[in-house]
Amino acid sequence: MQSPLFSFADNQxxxxxxxxxxxxxxxTLEGHDDVLARKGAMVAYQGLIEFDGEIQTHGERHARAHTGEGLDLMRCHGQGTVYFANLAQYIHVVDVDQDGLTVDSSYVLALDSSLNHQVIAVDSQYGISGSGKYQLSITGRGKVALMTSGQPLMMQVTPDRYVNADADAIVAWSSGLRVQMQAQTHSSGVWRRRGNTGEGWELSFMGQGYALVQPSELLPPQNAVIGQGLRAQYGMGQQGAHGQNQGNAWN
Structure with missing residues (x-):
C-alpha cells in the first residue's frame, strides 16, 4: 500500500x-500523570488508556449553572499515547506558572490534572449581561492546551501600553492583568453596537502580561438562543439574563 497519506504518520x-x-x-501518559480533557475530544489512542467522567463538585456545578462557565471534562489515565482534537481548531500548549491564566472555558481542550480551575467574574462598567463577563481562572503549575479558530494573535500588555480586545474574540490572558469590560460608546449609546460599525463589547487589559486573541468573533455567545429583534441581539427581554439565556450572567 502506497499513498502520500503516510507522510502524516505518528510523530515519535x-x-x-x-x-x-x-x-x-x-x-503521552506514563501511568502516574493523568490528563483532563474536554469530553469527546479523543480521536485516537494507543496503549492501555482508560477514560472516566470527571465528577464536578457542588461549587463547580453551581458556578456553571449560574454563569455558563466551567469545564465538562473526562479523566485520561494509564500508559500510552492519546490524540485530542476538536472541530479541527488550532491547538496551542501553554505552560501555566505562578501568575496563572484566565481563559474562556470554550477554548480549553486539555490540561494537567495538577492544575486548579475556578469561575471568576470580569468587571462590567455597566453591569449588563454579555460575552466575556465570566471566565475560568487556571492556577498551579502544569500545561494547558488551548484552541483557537484560526492562527491567533498574542499581544503584550505593559504599564504604558494597554490593550483592548473584542469580548467575542479574546481567548485568554495573564491572570495578573487588570481587566474591565466596557462598550466603546457614550453611556447613552451603550445598547447600540457602536452605531453602524457592528462592534460591541470589549475587554480592556492593563498591567504586565499577555492577551491571546483569535481571528474570529463568536456572536452570539455559545449555546445562546437569540430569537428575533434588536433587544434579543443584546441579551435583553426574553433572550436576556432573566430569560432563556440565564446561563450567560450571574444573577
Whole structure:
C-alpha cells in the first residue's frame, strides 16, 4: 500500500505534550500523570488508556449553572499515547506558572490534572449581561492546551501600553492583568453596537502580561438562543439574563 497519506504518520517524540500537526494534540501518559480533557475530544489512542467522567463538585456545578462557565471534562489515565482534537481548531500548549491564566472555558481542550480551575467574574462598567463577563481562572503549575479558530494573535500588555480586545474574540490572558469590560460608546449609546460599525463589547487589559486573541468573533455567545429583534441581539427581554439565556450572567 502506497499513498502520500503516510507522510502524516505518528510523530515519535518523548515530550508529554506535542503537536502531531497544528490541529491535533499528542499526549503521552506514563501511568502516574493523568490528563483532563474536554469530553469527546479523543480521536485516537494507543496503549492501555482508560477514560472516566470527571465528577464536578457542588461549587463547580453551581458556578456553571449560574454563569455558563466551567469545564465538562473526562479523566485520561494509564500508559500510552492519546490524540485530542476538536472541530479541527488550532491547538496551542501553554505552560501555566505562578501568575496563572484566565481563559474562556470554550477554548480549553486539555490540561494537567495538577492544575486548579475556578469561575471568576470580569468587571462590567455597566453591569449588563454579555460575552466575556465570566471566565475560568487556571492556577498551579502544569500545561494547558488551548484552541483557537484560526492562527491567533498574542499581544503584550505593559504599564504604558494597554490593550483592548473584542469580548467575542479574546481567548485568554495573564491572570495578573487588570481587566474591565466596557462598550466603546457614550453611556447613552451603550445598547447600540457602536452605531453602524457592528462592534460591541470589549475587554480592556492593563498591567504586565499577555492577551491571546483569535481571528474570529463568536456572536452570539455559545449555546445562546437569540430569537428575533434588536433587544434579543443584546441579551435583553426574553433572550436576556432573566430569560432563556440565564446561563450567560450571574444573577
Amino acid at each position: 517524540v518523548q515530550e508529554r505534550y506535542s503537536m502531531q500537526n497544528p490541529q491535533l494534540l499528542r499526549v
